[in-house]
Amino acid sequence: MGRWSSGRGPLYVLLAGRLRRLIDDGELPPGVLLPPDRALAGALAVGRTTVVAAYELLRSEGRITRRQGSGTRVAGAPSASGVEDAPVDPIFLDSLEARDDDVLLAICAAPGDPPPQVAEAYARIVPELAQISGDIGYYPYGHLVLRQAIAARYVDRGVPTSPDQILVTNGGQQALSLLAHALLSPGDQVLVEAPTYPGALEALREEAAVLRGLPVGLEGFEAAVRERRPALAYVIPTHHNPTGAVLPSLARQRLARLAAATDVPLVEDEVPADLGFPGSPRPRPLAACSDAVISIGSLSKSVWGGLRIGWIRAAAPLITRLARVRAVHDLGGNVPAQLAAAHLVANLDALDLATELKARHDHLRALLAEHLPTWEVPTIRGGQCLWVRLPHGDGNSFAQTALRHGLAILPGSGLDVTGSSDAYVRLHFRARPEQLTEAVTRLTTAWHAYHPPANRVTPRPAIAI
Template identity: 40%
Template sequence: MTSTVRGSQLARLLGHWHALPGRRRNPDYAALAGAIRGLLADGRLPLGVRLAAERELAEALKVSRTTVTAAYRELRESGHLTSRRGAGSWTTLPGGHKVASSGLWTPQDDLDMIDLGCAALAAPPELMPAAAAAAQSLHRYVSGAGYHPTGIIELREAVARGYADRGLPTSPDQIMVTSGTQHALDLVLRLMTPPGAPVLLESPTYPNALAALSARRARIATHGLDNDEGWDADLLLDGLRQTRPRLAYLIPEFQNPTGHLMPAVLRERVVAAAHAAGTDLVIDESFVDLPLDGTEVPPPVACYDRHSRVVSIGGMSKPYWGGLRIGWVRASAPLVQRLAALRVGVDMASPVLDQLVAVHLLARAATIVPARRRQLADQRDALVAAVRRELPEWGIRVPRGGVTLWAELDGPVSSALSRAAEEVGVRLAPGPRFGVDGTLERFVRLPFTLPASDLEDAVKRLAAVRYDLDHTRRPQWREHTILT
């Protein structure tokens, strides 16, 4: 069934589109079309949704219907919209474009693009030996059907040992292997969040978590993170007590995208408040293996759980490789079995060979993970130095772990900057992707997962683009090149 974006919803997503840099150098309809293209390009408007009718959107934006009509016409001409008389207009993927690794749209010929929209490292050198060893181990499983809804025992034991090493005794029966951390989150939400249920999220937060909860039609409340201090303990705990959400999704280790680390005392208080409010906690531990500069990570949130209120999710993507689609859920054994029963109707099980590769990589963790931390620390320092040199008016806080900087811009220009950056070969994830209804225009996420030379080059290009936004007119979309 095709979903529809109402006029009021689209107006909130567009935010202050009329106040963006370059707006006065373009007609109203062109500025509106460019803003909608930006929503499509950065994923805030998905493919195949029906946009509000022209009259409805015009009323929501308080502009003339002629302006919306002309904007929709421009979007149809650029391939971003398909319309049928009497039926409406749907978002489409323009010709010559594809969905990139980050989930965002990109031209087919983007080989020279510096992708700052994706916060993931390339594979470590130990991957190939681990894959070869996994292939040698596969013979133990080929005589069976290969379906293991909770995961093969070797991997569940390895993941359970990892929790025990962090001070949280865990049995393999409390672990379910999934096809990545996003898959783990999706299964947990399917089981624990009825349609329309209230949920609490941090703001900013992981965009795919927002998308998953929107798909569940959850009623989202947010706890705003301070850019310097992170969580306000009193506000967070009051939010749990007052809204009494069915579920709260938190990222306590090097929060995505801000990089904040939740202190131990707040972890304990959050668990107690969640129990009192009848709230289940979903704790995303995607970055727990990536402290930098010798930062000490507090005990897992689940250490303070006495009532099976905490469900922890994690995976291999950030410390190892995103192409290895292995994640997991840690929960009570009965809940794991309920998740496994639900999972059978979704994708049966994770690939056995991938799980064996994960087993061999985890066995090499003492070598791989410290090397990843050193690599990330060097790249982070290079990115910080480049931003401070080229864009000194931006505010940045150096994170003690994770893979991203959360930069505060010198104005509410994140979406405009993202669109303009595409023209100089840099892909960004603008701040509004990490929030609700067009907020966070003063922020942008900058991952430090690429080589230092690429990061420095990208920042130089962004500095030029930021200057041009205030001083020259830039094209709103890629123009055709005429060859003679």
């Protein structure tokens, strides 16, 4: 192999990025033994410290394990100690596709039943489709009708917005990926909450960013900016995923203004913002406080994931830049879906999500209190999941036990770049009541059979949405 060129970013970040892609693409499958530090350094004609730093970055992400006597291996295979690591599946296909076995999937927090308004919206657009003429249907920015509907919703919430400030995407995940690709270079530092939405962590890591965790709400933002000089910050201020926290009004204003003053692009994830319980006040978006805020939204959690409609709200020049990036990979989204989504966005508040969400939340919380009373289950005002602290053990090893009892859950370590959430698991309440009841039955059986390992391992688990 030839001598490496530094290109963009520190050399160790580029090396980690190359190895990360090989692991994620399956070219380096679980269990493969990687070259020793000195051997790889010699093959690449780089210093040993570069290889060590790259390996440590991948180890912190859970993609590899490094143990004295057994070398450096891709995570996911039985180790020398006999403890089995959790499988690495960054694309989270297993948690999105239906399974043939009897395993209940409690990982993907999205509504499983599209509301009747989805079918009604599609029925309404049939005459519109019949009248289309002379239109090739490519809209890299998104269909104007939907962009107008999204802009109008921001205006109604106190955020002056024009359609040229909106880019329609194929879901919120594509919105995150586009922003990460456009705004980050390898080695750039990004401030994220710890814990946070794991799909965002994957999108940022895909660009070889270095992630720095702060408490929920990005507490300590100002000091971190001075110390780290980040290229980007990411926050979920309303019904935070996974804790359900809501950032207070004054804290919102201060965070938005600090981002503007320090010239740090602040990405506000508003995907869970429509998931408040009855009577819960809905705070104004961070974008109402500063033009420096970039907002992303989606219908995946409020309507149905299969609709694949998301968006970015930002300054018009950035929207133009993002549309150019998007057009390289995707000339535009599904036009019928966008026309139907325009009707749904305009009537989103009439869907009455709050009552059903609260009922399912209360059902799950009551079952946990009855059957697993030693678990710490917080009180929340909205959202889609519970951030549960286990009384002993760790989320990774318990998730393996739960899987053996027919339930797939999300361990907390995969949501926290600081490594401080090993004792947590995330449980969502978007399933039907009978499914939640069965899930708690399996959780209880698994908990009674659970024995924490003597030698804990904390690989990065499969991510979920």
